[in-house]
Amino acid sequence: MTIKAVIFDIGNVLIEWQPERFYDTIMPVADRMKMFETIDLHRMNDQVDRGHNWRDTVYACAEDYPEYRDMIRLWHDRWIDMASPAIDQSVAILRRLRAQGTPVFALSNFGIESFEYAQTVYPFLSEFDQSYVSGYLKEVKPEPQIYQIVEDRCGIAPEHLLFADDRQENLDAAAARGWNVHLFDGPAGWADRLKHEGLLT
Template sequence: MPKEIEAVVFDIGNVLIEWQPERFYDTVMPAEDRVKMFETIDLHRMNDLVDRGANWRDTVYATAEEYPEYRDMIRLWHDRWIEMASPAIDASVDVLRKLRMNFVPVFALSNFGIQTFEYAETVYPFLQEFDQRYISGYRGEVKPEPRIYEILEQNCGVAPDRLLFADDRQENLDAAAARGWNVHLFDGPEGWIERLKSEGLL
């Protein structure tokens, strides 16, 4: 018989806040130019460095200097970043708050830079409402590598098989499931709400 879920773990990007850099760039440059830029420069790898704890502005601006033809556009990853990390997914935020009202512990487990997270907190106050937060930039570890999951397990006081984790990336869920976590592939709030209801949490 399945064990009762004791805590819910949220990814943030594309679960609580939309994270769509390509969509943003399509609003500031022709789509074909955006495609070429992303093919030329591994901007997601640049972002991964930030998620691992590198300084946000320094990392973006240094990358911009490596590609003078795209310098101004790359700098927007810093200067207009909040437009890439928006809007909030209101139905998911509502779920987060309802879980807390039901006295279900809620944790954040997210790949996020230090400075980007501090900025996001000023725009999205709900990021301060988690019972515990495991943010990669502060930990120096990222999903789907195992160490950040291990850190959460060691600190949260809940057994792995009593955790339910929602993420939009299958590889992150696979890493959690391999450790015994219960997982949910987030492809919209409706399915997530139904999963939580089925677990008796909403």
């Protein structure tokens, strides 16, 4: 089956996304673990991914937990330290695909303001042929609506799409629609898959 477009997730595919690792550098690990057990910070981030205002969402959560107020605010104030570094080999793959004429899309759970900020730090986030970012779409993976939006807007049949993501549940939702999928566990394996598909040499 011919692949007509390659779709990249962003977090942990093109940019490392490790909030816990960041907090471990600024507070004792035991305290960080307690904070994450007390507060569902990833659920807070899910609201940002759905299009809620980034700063307002984080700061409102911080006010709900005054004992962790300063630490929670860092989810906004030092966010780029959580979303770093870029995965350079993946960026090189993205650029090589585009240079060869293969359309490359982004499909990512990402907030509006945080994505626009990330674009100023990582220019490759503005290099996609099409971007499907949950904050703008008000739909998130792995819910089916966001995949439907991709299909409707790109006009490419599911069996001609190849999607790389680091979360199996996101891939399962795509595969159920007929997409080709790849569980990203590093750029080497991704490059091998693209070679297998005849998209890289």
